[in-house]
Amino acid sequence: MVFHVKNNGIIYLIAIVIIVSTWLMAGAAIVLGWPILKIFGMVFIICKGIELIATMVGLSVDFRLAMALCKGRYVYDETGRMHHYQSLLRHVWEMPQMFVGYMLGMCRIIMGKVRKVETVWGVTFVVCEHAQNSCVGVSLGPIVNIASNKPHEESIRVLIQQDMGIYKHELGHTVDSLIWGWLYLLVIGLPSMVSVQMETMRIGHHKHCRLYAERWANRHGAWVMKQ
């Protein structure tokens, strides 16, 4: 089956075709399209412009970390564990959350908060220092922003294999992103943000871990580990 080839060359080739096609479609939408298509095309071009500026600033602030994040969007799961279609869907199906995740990670690099960027199984982890004695994460498509009280500890690949709960949980959210696509921010992202705030403000004895999205992430994280 084409998506399970060992040689990632074909994946890169298909990805280049997809990326070039999205640019061409955005351009065509602006030139030829109906008003709604023109708006989509212009939003796409503006977002890409913002992304480019953030990348340039990030590279000038910390070349190594910014380059690792930039490249992470094109590093594919060499094991096929997340399935190769994940590598391709991210450029279209997961576009909104990948944009937000990338911007969040790059802004943190620019602010000097990031300690480590590592891509494991096609998912890029951006690790910041967290003053409190805990570890929290935000998954946006194939980009996971983590705040850890031990940001310098060993490789994330090793931590995942040692069954470090937070990393497994966030991998589960990347599966949710694959399932929900453009609806991910609405179905998972927004309710999760509200849920965290409710727990922090102690509204109605709410527990974030009981939210449906959190239970899904735990289940999907366990599924990824079994692959």
Ligand SMILES: [Zn+2]
């Ligand atoms: Zn979660």
